[in-house]
Amino acid sequence: MGCLAFILIFLVLYGFTINVGTGIAFLILLILLFGIMISIGTKHEAKQNEKFSVTKAKIEDEFKANEFNASQSIYSCDHTSMLAIDENSKRISFVRTKGVNFIDNNDFVIDTYSYKDLLESHILEDGVSTTKTSRTSQIGGALIGGLLVGGVGALIGGLSGKKKTAEEVKSVKLQIVVNDTKKPVQEISFLKQKVEVKKDNPLYEQALVDATHWHKLISVLIKQADQEDKVMNAQTNIELESGQKQNTYIHADEIRKLHDLFKEGIITEEEFDIQKKKIISE
Incomplete structure:
Protein backbone atom coordinates (compact mmCIF):
# COMPACT_ATOMS: atom_id res chain seq x y z
CA MET A 1 0.00 0.00 0.00
CA GLY A 2 2.79 2.43 0.92
CA CYS A 3 4.78 1.64 -2.22
CA LEU A 4 1.71 2.11 -4.41
CA ALA A 5 0.98 5.50 -2.85
CA PHE A 6 4.59 6.57 -3.41
CA ILE A 7 4.43 5.54 -7.07
CA LEU A 8 1.16 7.42 -7.63
CA ILE A 9 2.49 10.58 -5.99
CA PHE A 10 5.60 10.31 -8.14
CA LEU A 11 3.41 10.02 -11.26
CA VAL A 12 1.45 13.13 -10.26
CA LEU A 13 4.63 15.12 -9.80
CA TYR A 14 6.00 13.74 -13.05
CA GLY A 15 2.76 14.68 -14.81
CA PHE A 16 3.12 18.30 -13.76
CA THR A 17 6.62 18.34 -15.23
CA ILE A 18 5.08 17.43 -18.59
CA GLY A 35 -11.05 6.80 -2.38
CA ILE A 36 -11.46 3.26 -3.67
CA MET A 37 -8.82 1.92 -1.28
CA ILE A 38 -10.42 3.69 1.69
CA SER A 39 -13.83 2.32 0.72
CA ILE A 40 -12.47 -1.23 0.44
CA GLY A 41 -10.69 -0.88 3.77
CA THR A 42 -13.81 0.45 5.47
CA LYS A 43 -15.96 -2.39 4.14
CA HIS A 44 -13.37 -4.96 5.23
CA GLU A 45 -13.18 -3.46 8.71
CA ALA A 46 -16.98 -3.42 8.99
CA LYS A 47 -17.12 -7.08 7.98
CA GLN A 48 -14.44 -7.98 10.53
CA ASN A 49 -16.28 -6.09 13.26
CA GLU A 50 -19.49 -7.88 12.35
CA LYS A 51 -17.79 -11.28 12.68
CA PHE A 52 -16.24 -10.24 15.97
CA SER A 53 -19.64 -9.11 17.28
CA VAL A 54 -21.06 -12.58 16.58
CA THR A 55 -18.34 -14.18 18.71
CA LYS A 56 -18.81 -11.62 21.48
CA ALA A 57 -22.53 -12.36 21.58
CA LYS A 58 -21.88 -16.11 21.81
CA ILE A 59 -19.46 -15.59 24.69
CA GLU A 60 -21.98 -13.39 26.53
CA ASP A 61 -24.68 -16.04 26.05
CA GLU A 62 -22.35 -18.69 27.44
CA PHE A 63 -21.61 -16.50 30.45
CA LYS A 64 -25.32 -16.03 31.11
CA ALA A 65 -25.94 -19.75 30.85
CA ASN A 66 -23.30 -20.32 33.54
CA GLU A 67 -24.60 -17.43 35.69
CA PHE A 68 -21.34 -15.58 35.20
CA ASN A 69 -21.89 -11.83 35.35
CA ALA A 70 -18.82 -10.25 33.76
CA SER A 71 -18.30 -6.92 35.52
CA GLN A 72 -15.01 -6.34 33.69
CA SER A 73 -13.53 -7.97 30.61
CA ILE A 74 -10.77 -7.50 28.07
CA TYR A 75 -9.75 -9.15 24.80
CA SER A 76 -6.16 -9.89 23.89
CA CYS A 77 -4.47 -7.68 21.32
CA ASP A 78 -4.48 -10.53 18.79
CA HIS A 79 -8.12 -11.50 19.48
CA THR A 80 -7.17 -15.04 20.47
CA SER A 81 -8.16 -14.89 24.14
CA MET A 82 -10.32 -12.99 26.57
CA LEU A 83 -10.30 -12.43 30.32
CA ALA A 84 -13.37 -11.60 32.40
CA ILE A 85 -14.12 -11.22 36.09
CA ASP A 86 -17.36 -11.62 38.01
CA GLU A 87 -16.68 -9.46 41.05
CA ASN A 88 -19.83 -10.57 42.87
CA SER A 89 -19.07 -14.28 42.80
CA LYS A 90 -15.29 -13.72 42.76
CA ARG A 91 -14.77 -15.86 39.67
CA ILE A 92 -12.42 -15.45 36.73
CA SER A 93 -13.11 -16.73 33.21
CA PHE A 94 -10.51 -17.32 30.52
CA VAL A 95 -11.83 -17.64 26.98
CA ARG A 96 -9.67 -19.07 24.17
CA THR A 97 -10.47 -19.34 20.49
CA LYS A 98 -10.43 -22.76 18.87
CA GLY A 99 -9.29 -21.21 15.60
CA VAL A 100 -6.83 -18.54 14.52
CA ASN A 101 -8.75 -15.78 16.30
CA PHE A 102 -12.23 -14.76 17.44
CA ILE A 103 -12.89 -12.97 14.14
CA ASP A 104 -12.32 -15.85 11.74
CA ASN A 105 -13.68 -18.53 14.08
CA ASN A 106 -16.44 -18.10 16.65
CA ASP A 107 -15.80 -21.41 18.41
CA PHE A 108 -14.13 -21.07 21.78
CA VAL A 109 -13.33 -22.70 25.12
CA ILE A 110 -14.13 -21.15 28.50
CA ASP A 111 -12.30 -22.01 31.72
CA THR A 112 -13.81 -20.51 34.88
CA TYR A 113 -12.13 -20.54 38.28
CA SER A 114 -12.96 -19.46 41.80
CA TYR A 115 -10.69 -16.79 43.26
CA LYS A 116 -9.35 -19.47 45.60
CA ASP A 117 -7.94 -21.30 42.57
CA LEU A 118 -5.78 -18.32 41.55
CA LEU A 119 -2.25 -19.10 42.65
CA GLU A 120 0.08 -16.68 40.87
CA SER A 121 -0.05 -13.71 38.54
CA HIS A 122 2.87 -12.49 36.42
CA ILE A 123 3.32 -9.59 34.04
CA LEU A 124 5.71 -10.82 31.37
CA GLU A 125 7.73 -8.70 28.98
CA ASP A 126 9.28 -10.77 26.20
CA GLY A 127 8.69 -13.86 28.33
CA VAL A 128 10.40 -12.53 31.46
CA SER A 129 8.50 -11.81 34.68
CA THR A 130 8.64 -8.17 35.78
CA THR A 131 5.86 -8.21 38.39
CA LYS A 132 4.54 -11.12 40.42
CA THR A 133 1.95 -11.90 43.09
CA SER A 134 1.48 -15.38 44.52
CA ARG A 135 -0.36 -17.23 47.26
CA THR A 136 1.66 -17.23 50.47
CA SER A 137 -0.61 -19.29 52.71
CA GLN A 138 0.11 -22.94 53.47
CA ILE A 139 -2.84 -24.06 51.34
CA GLY A 140 -1.85 -21.88 48.40
CA GLY A 141 1.78 -22.86 48.73
CA ALA A 142 0.90 -26.53 48.72
CA LEU A 143 -1.21 -26.10 45.58
CA ILE A 144 1.57 -24.25 43.79
CA GLY A 145 4.06 -26.89 44.88
CA GLY A 146 1.87 -29.61 43.43
CA LEU A 147 1.51 -27.83 40.11
CA LEU A 148 5.15 -26.91 39.72
CA VAL A 149 6.30 -30.50 39.38
CA GLY A 150 7.58 -31.10 35.85
CA GLY A 151 7.54 -28.85 32.81
CA VAL A 152 5.22 -26.20 34.16
CA GLY A 153 7.38 -25.79 37.25
CA ALA A 154 10.47 -25.40 35.14
CA LEU A 155 8.75 -22.76 33.04
CA ILE A 156 7.51 -20.67 35.94
CA GLY A 157 10.69 -21.17 37.91
CA GLY A 158 12.64 -19.80 34.98
CA LEU A 159 10.44 -16.74 34.81
CA SER A 160 10.53 -15.85 38.47
CA GLY A 161 13.10 -13.56 39.95
CA LYS A 162 14.32 -12.04 36.70
CA LYS A 163 14.02 -8.37 35.83
CA LYS A 164 13.54 -6.94 32.37
CA THR A 165 15.80 -3.97 31.75
CA ALA A 166 15.63 -3.64 27.96
CA GLU A 167 14.20 -0.40 26.60
CA GLU A 168 12.48 -2.15 23.70
CA VAL A 169 10.02 -5.04 23.81
CA LYS A 170 7.94 -7.15 21.46
CA SER A 171 5.39 -8.60 23.84
CA VAL A 172 3.56 -7.86 27.08
CA LYS A 173 1.30 -10.52 28.53
CA LEU A 174 -0.36 -11.53 31.76
CA GLN A 175 0.32 -15.07 32.91
CA ILE A 176 -1.86 -16.59 35.63
CA VAL A 177 -1.21 -19.87 37.41
CA VAL A 178 -4.40 -21.64 38.48
CA ASN A 179 -5.25 -24.74 40.46
CA ASP A 180 -5.88 -26.89 37.40
CA THR A 181 -3.60 -29.79 36.53
CA LYS A 182 -4.96 -29.97 32.97
CA LYS A 183 -4.22 -26.32 32.19
CA PRO A 184 -2.33 -24.73 35.08
CA VAL A 185 -1.17 -21.68 33.11
CA PHE A 190 -1.64 -7.10 25.56
CA LEU A 191 1.22 -6.43 23.14
CA LYS A 192 2.42 -8.75 20.39
CA GLN A 193 4.68 -7.16 17.80
CA LYS A 194 6.97 -8.64 15.17
CA VAL A 195 9.39 -5.76 15.66
CA GLU A 196 10.44 -4.37 19.04
CA VAL A 197 8.89 -1.08 20.15
CA LYS A 198 10.33 1.45 22.57
CA LYS A 199 8.84 1.77 26.03
CA ASP A 200 7.74 5.32 25.30
CA ASN A 201 5.62 4.01 22.41
CA PRO A 202 1.85 4.43 23.07
CA LEU A 203 1.31 0.78 22.13
CA TYR A 204 3.60 -0.39 24.92
CA GLU A 205 2.30 2.17 27.40
CA GLN A 206 -1.33 1.12 26.89
CA ALA A 207 -0.41 -2.57 27.02
CA LEU A 208 1.37 -2.06 30.33
CA VAL A 209 -1.59 -0.09 31.74
CA ASP A 210 -4.00 -2.90 30.82
CA ALA A 211 -1.70 -5.67 32.08
CA THR A 212 -1.10 -3.83 35.36
CA HIS A 213 -4.81 -3.21 35.89
CA TRP A 214 -5.68 -6.88 35.53
CA SER A 219 -3.66 -9.82 43.12
CA VAL A 220 -6.55 -8.52 45.24
CA LEU A 221 -8.37 -11.84 44.84
CA ILE A 222 -5.20 -13.77 45.67
CA LYS A 223 -4.69 -11.71 48.84
CA GLN A 224 -8.31 -12.22 49.87
CA ALA A 225 -7.92 -15.98 49.48
CA ASP A 226 -4.69 -15.81 51.49
CA GLN A 227 -6.40 -13.91 54.29
CA GLU A 228 -9.25 -16.41 54.42
CA ASP A 229 -6.74 -19.28 54.57
CA LYS A 230 -4.99 -17.63 57.53
CA VAL A 231 -8.28 -17.18 59.40
CA MET A 232 -9.26 -20.79 58.69
CA ASN A 233 -5.85 -22.07 59.83
CA ALA A 234 -6.08 -20.04 63.02
CA GLN A 235 -9.53 -21.46 63.79
CA THR A 236 -8.30 -24.99 63.08
CA ASN A 237 -5.35 -24.54 65.44
CA ILE A 238 -7.64 -23.25 68.19
CA GLU A 239 -9.94 -26.25 67.77
CA LEU A 240 -7.00 -28.66 67.86
CA GLU A 241 -5.57 -27.07 71.00
CA SER A 242 -8.99 -27.12 72.64
CA GLY A 243 -9.43 -30.78 71.75
CA GLN A 244 -6.00 -31.68 73.10
CA LYS A 245 -6.71 -29.92 76.41
CA GLN A 246 -10.05 -31.67 76.69
CA ASN A 247 -8.43 -35.06 76.08
CA THR A 248 -5.83 -34.29 78.75
CA TYR A 249 -8.54 -33.54 81.30
CA ILE A 250 -10.41 -36.74 80.41
CA HIS A 251 -7.25 -38.86 80.70
CA ALA A 252 -6.35 -37.32 84.06
CA ASP A 253 -9.81 -38.03 85.41
CA GLU A 254 -9.72 -41.66 84.24
CA ILE A 255 -6.27 -42.23 85.74
CA ARG A 256 -7.43 -40.68 89.02
CA LYS A 257 -10.39 -43.06 89.18
CA LEU A 258 -8.13 -45.98 88.31
CA HIS A 259 -5.74 -44.98 91.10
CA ASP A 260 -8.63 -44.91 93.57
CA LYS A 276 -2.84 -46.47 82.82
CA LYS A 277 -0.68 -47.12 79.74
CA LYS A 278 -3.79 -47.81 77.66
CA ILE A 279 -5.38 -44.52 78.72
CA ILE A 280 -2.24 -42.49 77.99
CA SER A 281 -1.80 -44.10 74.56
CA GLU A 282 -5.33 -43.21 73.45
Whole structure:
Protein backbone atom coordinates (compact mmCIF):
# COMPACT_ATOMS: atom_id res chain seq x y z
CA MET A 1 0.00 0.00 0.00
CA GLY A 2 2.79 2.43 0.92
CA CYS A 3 4.78 1.64 -2.22
CA LEU A 4 1.71 2.11 -4.41
CA ALA A 5 0.98 5.50 -2.85
CA PHE A 6 4.59 6.57 -3.41
CA ILE A 7 4.43 5.54 -7.07
CA LEU A 8 1.16 7.42 -7.63
CA ILE A 9 2.49 10.58 -5.99
CA PHE A 10 5.60 10.31 -8.14
CA LEU A 11 3.41 10.02 -11.26
CA VAL A 12 1.45 13.13 -10.26
CA LEU A 13 4.63 15.12 -9.80
CA TYR A 14 6.00 13.74 -13.05
CA GLY A 15 2.76 14.68 -14.81
CA PHE A 16 3.12 18.30 -13.76
CA THR A 17 6.62 18.34 -15.23
CA ILE A 18 5.08 17.43 -18.59
CA ASN A 19 2.23 19.93 -18.43
CA VAL A 20 -0.47 21.12 -16.07
CA GLY A 21 -3.22 19.09 -17.74
CA THR A 22 -1.33 15.81 -17.36
CA GLY A 23 -0.53 16.63 -13.75
CA ILE A 24 -4.17 17.37 -12.95
CA ALA A 25 -5.26 14.14 -14.66
CA PHE A 26 -2.81 12.11 -12.59
CA LEU A 27 -3.94 13.96 -9.44
CA ILE A 28 -7.60 13.12 -10.11
CA LEU A 29 -6.60 9.50 -10.72
CA LEU A 30 -4.69 9.49 -7.43
CA ILE A 31 -7.69 10.85 -5.51
CA LEU A 32 -10.01 8.26 -7.08
CA LEU A 33 -7.66 5.40 -6.25
CA PHE A 34 -7.28 6.57 -2.66
CA GLY A 35 -11.05 6.80 -2.38
CA ILE A 36 -11.46 3.26 -3.67
CA MET A 37 -8.82 1.92 -1.28
CA ILE A 38 -10.42 3.69 1.69
CA SER A 39 -13.83 2.32 0.72
CA ILE A 40 -12.47 -1.23 0.44
CA GLY A 41 -10.69 -0.88 3.77
CA THR A 42 -13.81 0.45 5.47
CA LYS A 43 -15.96 -2.39 4.14
CA HIS A 44 -13.37 -4.96 5.23
CA GLU A 45 -13.18 -3.46 8.71
CA ALA A 46 -16.98 -3.42 8.99
CA LYS A 47 -17.12 -7.08 7.98
CA GLN A 48 -14.44 -7.98 10.53
CA ASN A 49 -16.28 -6.09 13.26
CA GLU A 50 -19.49 -7.88 12.35
CA LYS A 51 -17.79 -11.28 12.68
CA PHE A 52 -16.24 -10.24 15.97
CA SER A 53 -19.64 -9.11 17.28
CA VAL A 54 -21.06 -12.58 16.58
CA THR A 55 -18.34 -14.18 18.71
CA LYS A 56 -18.81 -11.62 21.48
CA ALA A 57 -22.53 -12.36 21.58
CA LYS A 58 -21.88 -16.11 21.81
CA ILE A 59 -19.46 -15.59 24.69
CA GLU A 60 -21.98 -13.39 26.53
CA ASP A 61 -24.68 -16.04 26.05
CA GLU A 62 -22.35 -18.69 27.44
CA PHE A 63 -21.61 -16.50 30.45
CA LYS A 64 -25.32 -16.03 31.11
CA ALA A 65 -25.94 -19.75 30.85
CA ASN A 66 -23.30 -20.32 33.54
CA GLU A 67 -24.60 -17.43 35.69
CA PHE A 68 -21.34 -15.58 35.20
CA ASN A 69 -21.89 -11.83 35.35
CA ALA A 70 -18.82 -10.25 33.76
CA SER A 71 -18.30 -6.92 35.52
CA GLN A 72 -15.01 -6.34 33.69
CA SER A 73 -13.53 -7.97 30.61
CA ILE A 74 -10.77 -7.50 28.07
CA TYR A 75 -9.75 -9.15 24.80
CA SER A 76 -6.16 -9.89 23.89
CA CYS A 77 -4.47 -7.68 21.32
CA ASP A 78 -4.48 -10.53 18.79
CA HIS A 79 -8.12 -11.50 19.48
CA THR A 80 -7.17 -15.04 20.47
CA SER A 81 -8.16 -14.89 24.14
CA MET A 82 -10.32 -12.99 26.57
CA LEU A 83 -10.30 -12.43 30.32
CA ALA A 84 -13.37 -11.60 32.40
CA ILE A 85 -14.12 -11.22 36.09
CA ASP A 86 -17.36 -11.62 38.01
CA GLU A 87 -16.68 -9.46 41.05
CA ASN A 88 -19.83 -10.57 42.87
CA SER A 89 -19.07 -14.28 42.80
CA LYS A 90 -15.29 -13.72 42.76
CA ARG A 91 -14.77 -15.86 39.67
CA ILE A 92 -12.42 -15.45 36.73
CA SER A 93 -13.11 -16.73 33.21
CA PHE A 94 -10.51 -17.32 30.52
CA VAL A 95 -11.83 -17.64 26.98
CA ARG A 96 -9.67 -19.07 24.17
CA THR A 97 -10.47 -19.34 20.49
CA LYS A 98 -10.43 -22.76 18.87
CA GLY A 99 -9.29 -21.21 15.60
CA VAL A 100 -6.83 -18.54 14.52
CA ASN A 101 -8.75 -15.78 16.30
CA PHE A 102 -12.23 -14.76 17.44
CA ILE A 103 -12.89 -12.97 14.14
CA ASP A 104 -12.32 -15.85 11.74
CA ASN A 105 -13.68 -18.53 14.08
CA ASN A 106 -16.44 -18.10 16.65
CA ASP A 107 -15.80 -21.41 18.41
CA PHE A 108 -14.13 -21.07 21.78
CA VAL A 109 -13.33 -22.70 25.12
CA ILE A 110 -14.13 -21.15 28.50
CA ASP A 111 -12.30 -22.01 31.72
CA THR A 112 -13.81 -20.51 34.88
CA TYR A 113 -12.13 -20.54 38.28
CA SER A 114 -12.96 -19.46 41.80
CA TYR A 115 -10.69 -16.79 43.26
CA LYS A 116 -9.35 -19.47 45.60
CA ASP A 117 -7.94 -21.30 42.57
CA LEU A 118 -5.78 -18.32 41.55
CA LEU A 119 -2.25 -19.10 42.65
CA GLU A 120 0.08 -16.68 40.87
CA SER A 121 -0.05 -13.71 38.54
CA HIS A 122 2.87 -12.49 36.42
CA ILE A 123 3.32 -9.59 34.04
CA LEU A 124 5.71 -10.82 31.37
CA GLU A 125 7.73 -8.70 28.98
CA ASP A 126 9.28 -10.77 26.20
CA GLY A 127 8.69 -13.86 28.33
CA VAL A 128 10.40 -12.53 31.46
CA SER A 129 8.50 -11.81 34.68
CA THR A 130 8.64 -8.17 35.78
CA THR A 131 5.86 -8.21 38.39
CA LYS A 132 4.54 -11.12 40.42
CA THR A 133 1.95 -11.90 43.09
CA SER A 134 1.48 -15.38 44.52
CA ARG A 135 -0.36 -17.23 47.26
CA THR A 136 1.66 -17.23 50.47
CA SER A 137 -0.61 -19.29 52.71
CA GLN A 138 0.11 -22.94 53.47
CA ILE A 139 -2.84 -24.06 51.34
CA GLY A 140 -1.85 -21.88 48.40
CA GLY A 141 1.78 -22.86 48.73
CA ALA A 142 0.90 -26.53 48.72
CA LEU A 143 -1.21 -26.10 45.58
CA ILE A 144 1.57 -24.25 43.79
CA GLY A 145 4.06 -26.89 44.88
CA GLY A 146 1.87 -29.61 43.43
CA LEU A 147 1.51 -27.83 40.11
CA LEU A 148 5.15 -26.91 39.72
CA VAL A 149 6.30 -30.50 39.38
CA GLY A 150 7.58 -31.10 35.85
CA GLY A 151 7.54 -28.85 32.81
CA VAL A 152 5.22 -26.20 34.16
CA GLY A 153 7.38 -25.79 37.25
CA ALA A 154 10.47 -25.40 35.14
CA LEU A 155 8.75 -22.76 33.04
CA ILE A 156 7.51 -20.67 35.94
CA GLY A 157 10.69 -21.17 37.91
CA GLY A 158 12.64 -19.80 34.98
CA LEU A 159 10.44 -16.74 34.81
CA SER A 160 10.53 -15.85 38.47
CA GLY A 161 13.10 -13.56 39.95
CA LYS A 162 14.32 -12.04 36.70
CA LYS A 163 14.02 -8.37 35.83
CA LYS A 164 13.54 -6.94 32.37
CA THR A 165 15.80 -3.97 31.75
CA ALA A 166 15.63 -3.64 27.96
CA GLU A 167 14.20 -0.40 26.60
CA GLU A 168 12.48 -2.15 23.70
CA VAL A 169 10.02 -5.04 23.81
CA LYS A 170 7.94 -7.15 21.46
CA SER A 171 5.39 -8.60 23.84
CA VAL A 172 3.56 -7.86 27.08
CA LYS A 173 1.30 -10.52 28.53
CA LEU A 174 -0.36 -11.53 31.76
CA GLN A 175 0.32 -15.07 32.91
CA ILE A 176 -1.86 -16.59 35.63
CA VAL A 177 -1.21 -19.87 37.41
CA VAL A 178 -4.40 -21.64 38.48
CA ASN A 179 -5.25 -24.74 40.46
CA ASP A 180 -5.88 -26.89 37.40
CA THR A 181 -3.60 -29.79 36.53
CA LYS A 182 -4.96 -29.97 32.97
CA LYS A 183 -4.22 -26.32 32.19
CA PRO A 184 -2.33 -24.73 35.08
CA VAL A 185 -1.17 -21.68 33.11
CA GLN A 186 -3.50 -19.16 31.46
CA GLU A 187 -2.20 -16.23 29.40
CA ILE A 188 -3.53 -13.13 27.69
CA SER A 189 -1.46 -10.88 25.40
CA PHE A 190 -1.64 -7.10 25.56
CA LEU A 191 1.22 -6.43 23.14
CA LYS A 192 2.42 -8.75 20.39
CA GLN A 193 4.68 -7.16 17.80
CA LYS A 194 6.97 -8.64 15.17
CA VAL A 195 9.39 -5.76 15.66
CA GLU A 196 10.44 -4.37 19.04
CA VAL A 197 8.89 -1.08 20.15
CA LYS A 198 10.33 1.45 22.57
CA LYS A 199 8.84 1.77 26.03
CA ASP A 200 7.74 5.32 25.30
CA ASN A 201 5.62 4.01 22.41
CA PRO A 202 1.85 4.43 23.07
CA LEU A 203 1.31 0.78 22.13
CA TYR A 204 3.60 -0.39 24.92
CA GLU A 205 2.30 2.17 27.40
CA GLN A 206 -1.33 1.12 26.89
CA ALA A 207 -0.41 -2.57 27.02
CA LEU A 208 1.37 -2.06 30.33
CA VAL A 209 -1.59 -0.09 31.74
CA ASP A 210 -4.00 -2.90 30.82
CA ALA A 211 -1.70 -5.67 32.08
CA THR A 212 -1.10 -3.83 35.36
CA HIS A 213 -4.81 -3.21 35.89
CA TRP A 214 -5.68 -6.88 35.53
CA HIS A 215 -2.67 -8.01 37.51
CA LYS A 216 -3.81 -5.81 40.40
CA LEU A 217 -7.37 -7.15 40.19
CA ILE A 218 -6.15 -10.72 40.38
CA SER A 219 -3.66 -9.82 43.12
CA VAL A 220 -6.55 -8.52 45.24
CA LEU A 221 -8.37 -11.84 44.84
CA ILE A 222 -5.20 -13.77 45.67
CA LYS A 223 -4.69 -11.71 48.84
CA GLN A 224 -8.31 -12.22 49.87
CA ALA A 225 -7.92 -15.98 49.48
CA ASP A 226 -4.69 -15.81 51.49
CA GLN A 227 -6.40 -13.91 54.29
CA GLU A 228 -9.25 -16.41 54.42
CA ASP A 229 -6.74 -19.28 54.57
CA LYS A 230 -4.99 -17.63 57.53
CA VAL A 231 -8.28 -17.18 59.40
CA MET A 232 -9.26 -20.79 58.69
CA ASN A 233 -5.85 -22.07 59.83
CA ALA A 234 -6.08 -20.04 63.02
CA GLN A 235 -9.53 -21.46 63.79
CA THR A 236 -8.30 -24.99 63.08
CA ASN A 237 -5.35 -24.54 65.44
CA ILE A 238 -7.64 -23.25 68.19
CA GLU A 239 -9.94 -26.25 67.77
CA LEU A 240 -7.00 -28.66 67.86
CA GLU A 241 -5.57 -27.07 71.00
CA SER A 242 -8.99 -27.12 72.64
CA GLY A 243 -9.43 -30.78 71.75
CA GLN A 244 -6.00 -31.68 73.10
CA LYS A 245 -6.71 -29.92 76.41
CA GLN A 246 -10.05 -31.67 76.69
CA ASN A 247 -8.43 -35.06 76.08
CA THR A 248 -5.83 -34.29 78.75
CA TYR A 249 -8.54 -33.54 81.30
CA ILE A 250 -10.41 -36.74 80.41
CA HIS A 251 -7.25 -38.86 80.70
CA ALA A 252 -6.35 -37.32 84.06
CA ASP A 253 -9.81 -38.03 85.41
CA GLU A 254 -9.72 -41.66 84.24
CA ILE A 255 -6.27 -42.23 85.74
CA ARG A 256 -7.43 -40.68 89.02
CA LYS A 257 -10.39 -43.06 89.18
CA LEU A 258 -8.13 -45.98 88.31
CA HIS A 259 -5.74 -44.98 91.10
CA ASP A 260 -8.63 -44.91 93.57
CA LEU A 261 -9.48 -48.48 92.61
CA PHE A 262 -5.86 -49.49 93.18
CA LYS A 263 -5.77 -47.80 96.61
CA GLU A 264 -8.97 -49.59 97.61
CA GLY A 265 -7.41 -52.89 96.59
CA ILE A 266 -9.93 -53.59 93.90
CA ILE A 267 -7.19 -53.89 91.25
CA THR A 268 -3.55 -54.86 91.55
CA GLU A 269 -0.60 -52.57 90.85
CA GLU A 270 0.13 -54.51 87.68
CA GLU A 271 -3.44 -54.05 86.46
CA PHE A 272 -3.24 -50.35 87.34
CA ASP A 273 -0.06 -49.90 85.26
CA ILE A 274 -1.53 -51.75 82.28
CA GLN A 275 -4.76 -49.71 82.27
CA LYS A 276 -2.84 -46.47 82.82
CA LYS A 277 -0.68 -47.12 79.74
CA LYS A 278 -3.79 -47.81 77.66
CA ILE A 279 -5.38 -44.52 78.72
CA ILE A 280 -2.24 -42.49 77.99
CA SER A 281 -1.80 -44.10 74.56
CA GLU A 282 -5.33 -43.21 73.45
